[in-house]
Amino acid sequence: MSAAGLSVRDIVVRFGPVTAVDHIDLDVAPGEIIALLGASGSGKSSLLRGIAGLEPIAGGSVAWDGLDLSRTPVHQRGFGVMFQDGQLFPHRDVGGNVAYGIAGLPRAERQARVTQLLHLVGLAGYEHRAITTLSGGQAQRVALARSLAPRPRLLLLDEPLSALDRALRERLVGMLRTTLKATETTAVYVTHDQDEAFAVADRVAVLIDGRIAQIGSPGEVWRDPARADVAHFLGYSPLLPAGVAAGLGYPDPLGDKLVAVGPGGLVTDPAGRRLEIVEQVDHRGYAAIRVRIPGDGTAVVRAPAQVPETAIAVRLDPAQCAVVAASPDGADRSGAPTM
Numbered sequence: 162m163s164a165a166g167l168s169v170r171d172i173v174v175r176f177g178p179v180t181a182v183d184h185i186d187l188d189v190a191p192g193e194i195i196a197l198l199g200a201s202g203s204g205k206s207s208l209l210r211g212i213a214g215l216e217p218i219a220g221g222s223v224a225w226d227g228l229d230l231s232r233t234p235v236h237q238r239g240f241g242v243m244f245q246d247g248q249l250f251p252h253r254d255v256g257g258n259v260a261y262g263i264a265g266l267p268r269a270e271r272q273a274r275v276t277q278l279l280h281l282v283g284l285a286g287y288e289h290r291a292i293t294t295l296s297g298g299q300a301q302r303v304a305l306a307r308s309l310a311p312r313p314r315l316l317l318l319d320e321p322l323s324a325l326d327r328a329l330r331e332r333l334v335g336m337l338r339t340t341l342k343a344t345e346t347t348a349v350y351v352t353h354d355q356d357e358a359f360a361v362a363d364r365v366a367v368l369i370d371g372r373i374a375q376i377g378s379p380g381e382v383w384r385d386p387a388r389a390d391v392a393h394f395l396g397y398s399p400l401l402p403a404g405v406a407a408g409l410g411y412p413d414p415l416g417d418k419l420v421a422v423g424p425g426g427l428v429t430d431p432a433g434r435r436l437e438i439v440e441q442v443d444h445r446g447y448a449a450i451r452v453r454i455p456g457d458g459t460a461v462v463r464a465p466a467q468v469p470e471t472a473i474a475v476r477l478d479p480a481q482c483a484v485v486a487a488s489p490d491g492a493d494r495s496g497a498p499t500m
């Protein structure tokens with residue numbers, strides 16, 4: 162092992178009979194941000210904790226710059242960890258919290274670092290604020306600044322924004338990426354939120370059942386999901402067999418592949434196939450019209466507004482669909498998140 166940065170090889174994390182992490186390999190280059198994205202129970206936190214040394218590993222290795230750390234205690238790995246609840250010290254002010262891990266630095270240097278980090282997270286001038294007066298979003302920004310202060314060679318973030326509401330998460334995720342990039346921090350970021358993973362990461366690893374089902378840039382993973390269950394988890398719905406897709410105007414011969422319909426993948430077209438309307442719901446800027454796919458559940462068509470009809474003519478837009486291999490048991494064709 163000589164690769165720069167983090168090299169995880171064949172790592173296994175078990176809890177009794179449960180294999181939470183099932184022989185995973187993962188490389189993270191210096192300065193790179195990787196998101197571990199997956200449903201609840203897919204093994205994201207266990208992998209992160211295994212890398213940190215917070216969970217014993219049943220097999221495999223964790224190395225930094227080619228040096229095996231598997232037997233190195235947590236606090237000697239040079240890694241930082243940030244959790245959902247930033248766990249700030251209530252008896253210290255904001256500046257005292259950020260400076261916590263750099264007590265050994267000369268005072269002027271310490272203060273300069275605190276000032277720089279508070280500026281980066283959008284809290285310039287907050288040094289003397291009491292922790293108890295901060296909003297949830299401000300507290301997580303302080304927690305981020307505190308995690309970055311000792312310049313960890315790797316920062317492990319476990320759902321750092323998930324306790325916040327959606328609007329705040331969307332605002333903070335941009336700040337988070339900007340801050341990690343500005344400090345050239347190498348990071349592994351655990352989230353179950355697809356938008357958050359895509360917004361923060363250089364590469365996204367999709368975990369299913371303790372394994373990495375796919376890893377790539379956000380654009381690659383979205384445009385070309387490796388498997389039906391990955392497409393499903395990313396929010397493609399439904400996944401249509403070739404015959405059904407062809408009936409909705411999908412042009413290419415597909416064999417036994419499936420057409421994964423992305424948001425906006427089904428469009429209104431007067432020359433298209435008329436499908437029964439099941440339900441109509443207004444959204445900001447469009448109406449979501451749910452239609453019945455013959456023999457294959459339902460799908461949503463986006464239209465400018467609701468229509469006073471019981472059926473609507475639609476076709477698939479190939480540019481908003483992906484083609485994926487069917488899984489042998491077809492188990493991943495139902496229950497996907499919708500738009």
Ligand SMILES: Nc1ncnc2c1ncn2[C@@H]1O[C@H](COP(=O)(O)OP(=O)(O)OP(=O)(O)O)[C@@H](O)[C@H]1O
Binds near residue numbers: 176199201353
């Ligand atoms: N301390 C533990 N004891 C027993 N089983 C555990 C423990 N921690 C995790 N598991 C099990 O390991 C599997 C993976 O859990 P893990 O928390 O890593 O998933 P996750 O993807 O991070 O999920 P979530 O998004 O819900 O946190 C699950 O089946 C879980 O029940």
